[in-house]
Amino acid sequence: MSNLVGADRESDQAALRAIIEVHRAMPGAMLPLLHAIQGQMGWVPAEVVPLISDALNVSRAEVQGVLDFYHDFRRAPAGRHVLQICRAESCQAMGSYRLEAQARDILGINFHQTTPDGALTLEPVYCLGNCACSPAIRIDDAIYGRMDPATLDALIGDLRDAQAPA
Amino acid sequence: MTRTASPRVLVPIDSSALSVGAERVAQAITREADRRGLSIDLVRNGSRGLFWLEPLVEVETPAGRIAYGPVLPPDVPDLFDAGFLSGRPHRLGHGLSDHIPYLAGQERLTFARMGLTDPLSLNDYRANGGFAGLDRAMSMSGEELIREVTDAGLRGRGGAAFPTGVKWATVRQAEGRRKYVVCNADEGDSGTFSDRMLMEGDPYCLIEGMTIAALAVGATAGYIYTRSEYPHACRTLAVAIDRAREAGYLGADVLGSGRAFDLEVRMGAGAYICGEETSLLESLEGKPGLVRFKPPLPAVAGLFGQPTVINNVISLATVPIILARGAAFYRDYGVGRSHGTLPFQLAGNIRHGGLVEKAFGLTLAALLYDYGGGSANGRPIRAVQVGGPLGAYVPESQFEVPLDYETYSRMGAMIGHGGIVAFDDTVDMARMARYAMEFCALESCGKCTPCRIGSRRGVEVIDRIIADQERAANLALLESLCDTLEYGSLCALGGMAPYPVRSALRHFPQDFGVETPVLF
Ligand SMILES: Cc1cc2nc3c(=O)[nH]c(=O)nc-3n(C[C@H](O)[C@H](O)[C@H](O)COP(=O)(O)O)c2cc1C
Ligand code: SF4
Ligand code: FES
Numbered sequence: 001m002s003n004l005v006g007a008d009r010e011s012d013q014a015a016l017r018a019i020i021e022v023h024r025a026m027p028g029a030m031l032p033l034l035h036a037i038q039g040q041m042g043w044v045p046a047e048v049v050p051l052i053s054d055a056l057n058v059s060r061a062e063v064q065g066v067l068d069f070y071h072d073f074r075r076a077p078a079g080r081h082v083l084q085i086c087r088a089e090s091c092q093a094m095g096s097y098r099l100e101a102q103a104r105d106i107l108g109i110n111f112h113q114t115t116p117d118g119a120l121t122l123e124p125v126y127c128l129g130n131c132a133c134s135p136a137i138r139i140d141d142a143i144y145g146r147m148d149p150a151t152l153d154a155l156i157g158d159l160r161d162a163q164a165p166a
Numbered sequence: 167m168t169r170t171a172s173p174r175v176l177v178p179i180d181s182s183a184l185s186v187g188a189e190r191v192a193q194a195i196t197r198e199a200d201r202r203g204l205s206i207d208l209v210r211n212g213s214r215g216l217f218w219l220e221p222l223v224e225v226e227t228p229a230g231r232i233a234y235g236p237v238l239p240p241d242v243p244d245l246f247d248a249g250f251l252s253g254r255p256h257r258l259g260h261g262l263s264d265h266i267p268y269l270a271g272q273e274r275l276t277f278a279r280m281g282l283t284d285p286l287s288l289n290d291y292r293a294n295g296g297f298a299g300l301d302r303a304m305s306m307s308g309e310e311l312i313r314e315v316t317d318a319g320l321r322g323r324g325g326a327a328f329p330t331g332v333k334w335a336t337v338r339q340a341e342g343r344r345k346y347v348v349c350n351a352d353e354g355d356s357g358t359f360s361d362r363m364l365m366e367g368d369p370y371c372l373i374e375g376m377t378i379a380a381l382a383v384g385a386t387a388g389y390i391y392t393r394s395e396y397p398h399a400c401r402t403l404a405v406a407i408d409r410a411r412e413a414g415y416l417g418a419d420v421l422g423s424g425r426a427f428d429l430e431v432r433m434g435a436g437a438y439i440c441g442e443e444t445s446l447l448e449s450l451e452g453k454p455g456l457v458r459f460k461p462p463l464p465a466v467a468g469l470f471g472q473p474t475v476i477n478n479v480i481s482l483a484t485v486p487i488i489l490a491r492g493a494a495f496y497r498d499y500g501v502g503r504s505h506g507t508l509p510f511q512l513a514g515n516i517r518h519g520g521l522v523e524k525a526f527g528l529t530l531a532a533l534l535y536d537y538g539g540g541s542a543n544g545r546p547i548r549a550v551q552v553g554g555p556l557g558a559y560v561p562e563s564q565f566e567v568p569l570d571y572e573t574y575s576r577m578g579a580m581i582g583h584g585g586i587v588a589f590d591d592t593v594d595m596a597r598m599a600r601y602a603m604e605f606c607a608l609e610s611c612g613k614c615t616p617c618r619i620g621s622r623r624g625v626e627v628i629d630r631i632i633a634d635q636e637r638a639a640n641l642a643l644l645e646s647l648c649d650t651l652e653y654g655s656l657c658a659l660g661g662m663a664p665y666p667v668r669s670a671l672r673h674f675p676q677d678f679g680v681e682t683p684v685l686f
Contacts, residue, residue: 030452030453031432031434032433034435035394056452070434089551090356090357093515093588093589093590125395127357129181129396131356131519131587132217132359132512132519136185142184143181145186
């Protein structure tokens with residue numbers, strides 16, 4: 001496991017081993033384990049598939065099947081921040097498609113893409129449970145309601161200016 | 167808690183309130199009190215569900231709580247100047263919270279404590295009727311508990327409205343090494359947020375309901391499966407479970423009864439289909455969320471092949487009040503075979519979005535206009551999607567139909583989880599129909615062809631109808647596609663995706679470029 005892309009630092013590898021150790025005995029450990037790995041590394045590198053397969057005693061194909069099925073798991077690193085725009089009905093009723101268009105325009109990218117400077121990944125999301133305050137967006141773990149173009153503009157500006165974490 | 171002279175100020179910690187600035191308001195209040203050398207007791211409560219007033223700040227006075235909202239940080243010094251700490255009037259003031267018509271008109275049973283307590287305080291929970299149901303349940307047999315829930319007429323609030331007591335009885339009778347109680351907290355329907363509110367604002371109520379379910383069926387382990395879109399609910403539940411365990415409500419010996427029941431929160435990974443119960447169980451087992459064939463029912467062979475109760479958050483969180491007040495009390499609410507109350511959720515283009523818990527039988531008109539105050543922008547409300555992305559679009563001509571399970575199902579609609587999404591007269595219903603198919607294609611688990619392929623075809627066909635390419639032929643094609651989906655799908659994702667499509671065509675044909683209603 002010396003060639004773990006994205007996990008080449010000693011500390012990452014140690015963390016990865018620790019995460020697997022903590023989770024391997026859990027019933028139905030797969031999702032909690034993948035969430036923990038993504039929480040630590042920001043994505044799920046292909047190189048962890050055999051490790052998980054060994055630890056949970058399932059085939060590599062099964063691990064891959066789970067990674068492929070769920071929208072959440074990233075097979076490539078995301079930007080430093082993730083901007084999700086809610087596309088579901090309640091937010092549509094409040095004009096969310098205008099926010100979508102605006103984000104695409106300002107950032108020059110589509111959904112599921114990352115800005116070239118690595119600042120930001122743009123994603124669709126289907127309901128944040130914030131429908132009484134539609135339209136809603138999420139930036140990393142923070143949800144914002146009653147979003148309007150001016151605020152979105154300002155939030156995106158802040159994210160692009162933010163320095164990469166050390 | 168000892169009475170202090172410091173006024174009690176409440177600012178919600180609900181994620182919708184936070185999404186519109188409640189955290190910054192709480193900080194501004196603390197800062198302003200410090201600056202003025204005033205001591206206050208700032209409590210972070212759940213939301214009272216009046217989301218258009220969030221951030222809603224309440225102050226406790228001898229007469230009751232006084233409400234101010236929506237409060238933004240710059241309003242805070244002004245509120246202090248006006249004397250809000252003693253409940254004095256202010257331009258953002260609404261008087262006594264309980265007298266606000268939106269709240270005063272509700273029948274809050276499941277949500278009785280919502281917004282009244284610090285969600286993680288066991289003392290608050292107990293002081294507001296919490297654990298009364300469990301206390302009573304401890305002295306009852308499993309059969310008695312199930313009879314109580316059955317007699318109350320409780321039906322599943324996750325969408326299918328199956329009688330909860332009947333499901334529990336099957337699990338109780340089933341043989342298994344170990345039995346499970348699984349809470350379906352995957353609330354993926356647009357326009358719904360009652361599960362989220364309850365988990366964030368009254369988590370012990372869900373824990374209490376699940377514990378009663380476990381006692382009823384003889385389960386020893388439970389899982390709450392919620393969505394990754396709900397990080398705040400996940401964190402709140404995890405803390406609540408730890409505290410409940412420390413206090414003896416969970417663990418190897420629940421309240422000294424010698425019976426074991428423990429709970430864990432699990433997080434999904436962005437798949438709508440995992441709200442379908444068998445897909446959810448697959449996911450909990452660590453697999454892709456492919457829907458299972460039934461039989462066997464989860465009640466007989468569910469999680470890890472063992473007998474499993476799987477219920478929605480609201481179904482489970484309604485059990486404590488049924489036990490505390492008795493089956494007859496709960497059953498008396500509602501109409502026909504729809505007993506009790508439903509926490510309706512008003513969303514979309516609506517002036518007063520929020521949570522309205524009412525007995526079944528009221529009309530959409532009452533919800534949209536009396537509670538909702540009409541559309542957010544003052545335009546006419548043209549269409550309302552009831553029951554999530556698989557629910558029908560209801561036109562104004564049907565706004566007076568009473569909301570109960572049977573009546574709605576007779577008109578080709580469903581109440582589902584109680585989500586109500588209003589659209590004004592600028593909505594393009596062909597676009598909404600297209601979205602319904604797009605969503606189905608995006609979220610299909612892929613197990614059956616009609617759903618996996620048919621939904622993609624559906625998008626293409628609607629695109630051609632919109633573009634006026636062989637419109638008549640494509641309308642006929644759409645109709646037959648809807649039939650294929652409805653009758654050839656394994657689960658309701660494919661099976662009901664035609665509902666929004668057909669209702670849009672039936673009630674809003676002009677949006678598809680046809681004059682007369684399409685007989686669908
Ligand atoms: C596509 C699909 C999505 C569903 N999503 C949910 C959901 O998010 N929450 C839920 O409680 N039930 C959902 N259900 C219904 C569940 O399959 C099941 O009926 C429910 O969990 C049973 O609990 P209840 O009897 O308490 O309602 C969904 C069903 C389908 C077909
Ligand atoms: S209808 Fe769709 S979601 Fe349901 S089982 Fe079939 S493919 Fe899966
Ligand atoms: S639809 Fe956007 S938050 Fe629910």
